[in-house]
Amino acid sequence: MQEEDKMSQKSGKISRRTLLGGVIAAAVLPVGNLLAIGNSKPQLPAVADDPTKTPGPGPSPLGRRSPFENPVRKPSDISSRTPLQDMHSTITPADLHFERHHAGVPTIDPAKHELLIHGLVGTAMKFTLADLKKFPSVTRICFIECAGNFRTGKEEMTPQDILGLTSQSEWTGVMLSTIFNEVGIDPTAKWFLAEGSDAAVMTRTIPLAKAWDDAMIVYAQNGEAIRPEQGYPMRLLLPGFEGNMNIKWLRRIELSEEPYMTREETSKYTYPVKDKIRMFSFELDARSIITYPSYPAKIAKGYVQIRGLAWSGRGKVNQVEVSTDKGQSWQKAVLQEPVLSKAHTYFRFDWDWNGEATEILSRVTDETGYLQPTLKQLIEARGPNIGGYHMNPVTTWQIKQDGSVLFKPEPLK
Amino acid sequence: MKKAMIIFCFVLLAVCCAINKISVAQFRTGVPGDSLKRVPKFGFGRTVGKAEIAEWDIDVRPDGKGLPAGKGDVETGRLIFVKKCTACHGAEGKQPPGVKLLGGVLVSDTLSTGRVKTIGNYWPYATTLFDYIRRAMPYNLPGSLSNDEVYALSAYLLHANKIIGQTAVIDAGNLPKIIMPARKMFVMDDRTGGKEIR
Known part of the structure; x- marks a missing residue:
């Protein structure tokens, strides 16, 4: 068996026995065990003492990561989170893009899939994937972030644990405005319902203005077809809007005078603000996080390059400031070009650590002048029942004297 | 006669180029996100009842x-x-x-x-x-x-x-x-x- 594993690793093929074993395991093991399999590290190959003395394997049909690198998503029952601490720039490899779905990932035959557009339109129409690909295509880079992307509670938390429900891709598809022009939109239409082809048949209502602005129907992610977890064969892309609205496995759009008040936009994705419940929160407010150094990294006295991500659902990142003295003073970080609208932006800050315990944190200002708040400021603005969605507080990392880095959980009350 | 023919051909060519230019320009406006107005229909997809x-x-x-x-x-x-x-x-x-x-x-x-x-x-x-x-x-x-x-x-x-x-x-x-x-x-x-x- 071990020999066979070695062989299959070398040839890049999945052996019959491995495949069958996997299927049987999937059939009998409870979910927890399956997750454990997903997280298990691949066996490291035999390494020659000197790689310059032995020829390596030749070309293969499909590349794979170095067996020495093992970035993985962190799955729960309903989502999986991107390992932001393992990323070196802003594009998320498609197989590490976060997932959130409401009734599992459907398997869809692209030849059978159609998108229906109807309601307050001139002509109700259906489009196949092949039809969509004939329209003028557009490519853009933007992030998608879940509106419920905030966890806290203990010191041993990575960026993935705290806010791993954000990822960035280069998306290709057709502008929704191009398709809406094709069907003709009735002047009385103000909203549109988007519906997925998953077992939740999930729906959200979106303001029509977003369609005329920058909404897209996308079929490609980082240059190849969208992954099933991200909505294969087509999804809605609403740059800057909460992830849930970017309906995956898109099968239907209905134009309407009024919102539908679906389950996701009323009993979910809404949150208490003082004595009221706020609904229809579309844009994700500006946010940043230092991804290095972060838990579980350990640093040494001397030069440390602080690195991280900043983004805003309302446009471009204007500036990122970093504090290395617990927030008493702030200095500007360098932004890595290109700085794109509604996109993860990489920042860097050179730091000479003097070896004393401290706290480091970052805060972003977006092009609307919005400055990322602290958790305390968010609680002051929204009241003591804060929680749930649209939480974008400053993240603080504690640097201990021994160089270890720990998250600083702050009280919610 | 030959001269007239050549001139005619030139005029025809110029007219064709102009027409072609207009249609391309019209389609170009439809490519990026500002395509609400004045965009031609592409004719892809099918109508449904x-x-x-x-x-x-x-x-x-x-x-x-x-x-x-x-x-x-x-x-x-x-x-x-x-x-x-x-x-x-x-x-x-x-x-x-x-x-x-x-x-x-x-x-x-x-x-x-x-x-x-x-x-x-x-x-x-x-x-x-x-x-x-x-x-x-x-x-x-x-x-x-x-x-x-x-x-x-x-x-x-x-x-x-x-x-x-x-x-x-x-x-x-x-x-x-x-x-x-x-x-x-x-x-x-x-x-x-x-x-x-x-």
Whole structure:
């Protein structure tokens, strides 16, 4: 068996026995065990003492990561989170893009899939994937972030644990405005319902203005077809809007005078603000996080390059400031070009650590002048029942004297 | 004669180029996001009729648009709930002590201000119940309930949350008229970017 594993690793093929074993395991093991399999590290190959003395394997049909690198998503029952601490720039490899779905990932035959557009339109129409690909295509880079992307509670938390429900891709598809022009939109239409082809048949209502602005129907992610977890064969892309609205496995759009008040936009994705419940929160407010150094990294006295991500659902990142003295003073970080609208932006800050315990944190200002708040400021603005969605507080990392880095959980009350 | 022919050809060529330029320019305006007006139709996709739309058009709006014919009462709904819903939502839709419900709690005293969100204290529109149950429930067999069964489940859950009486029969006429206790708490987002934290 071990020999066979070695062989299959070398040839890049999945052996019959491995495949069958996997299927049987999937059939009998409870979910927890399956997750454990997903997280298990691949066996490291035999390494020659000197790689310059032995020829390596030749070309293969499909590349794979170095067996020495093992970035993985962190799955729960309903989502999986991107390992932001393992990323070196802003594009998320498609197989590490976060997932959130409401009734599992459907398997869809692209030849059978159609998108229906109807309601307050001139002509109700259906489009196949092949039809969509004939329209003028557009490519853009933007992030998608879940509106419920905030966890806290203990010191041993990575960026993935705290806010791993954000990822960035280069998306290709057709502008929704191009398709809406094709069907003709009735002047009385103000909203549109988007519906997925998953077992939740999930729906959200979106303001029509977003369609005329920058909404897209996308079929490609980082240059190849969208992954099933991200909505294969087509999804809605609403740059800057909460992830849930970017309906995956898109099968239907209905134009309407009024919102539908679906389950996701009323009993979910809404949150208490003082004595009221706020609904229809579309844009994700500006946010940043230092991804290095972060838990579980350990640093040494001397030069440390602080690195991280900043983004805003309302446009471009204007500036990122970093504090290395617990927030008493702030200095500007360098932004890595290109700085794109509604996109993860990489920042860097050179730091000479003097070896004393401290706290480091970052805060972003977006092009609307919005400055990322602290958790305390968010609680002051929204009241003591804060929680749930649209939480974008400053993240603080504690640097201990021994160089270890720990998250600083702050009280919610 | 030969000269005239050559001039004619040149003119024809110039006219053709001009026409070609116009059509290309027209299409170019359709490429990026500013394509609302003055864009030609591309002619891709196919038109569909009412019957084909009806197969997929399952949404229900707060004004009742989309609600089908049919009706259901509280007791019928209770029997369906016991059979098809309690495994994930608990007996009577309530939280049993010490058990993590797969589908979450659905029922509470509507006056409760506790953190647990239920239909009684957190759902602003009754029509959402019908829409959601019909499209997505039960979790293991979505889309398997008849319209009458969905009306009955809606009636049962509204009654269990003390919103309608024991003898109520729910249909397309009265479901949109129910005023949910949580409706008055919901407000539209007022964040606008800029300096203010909201």
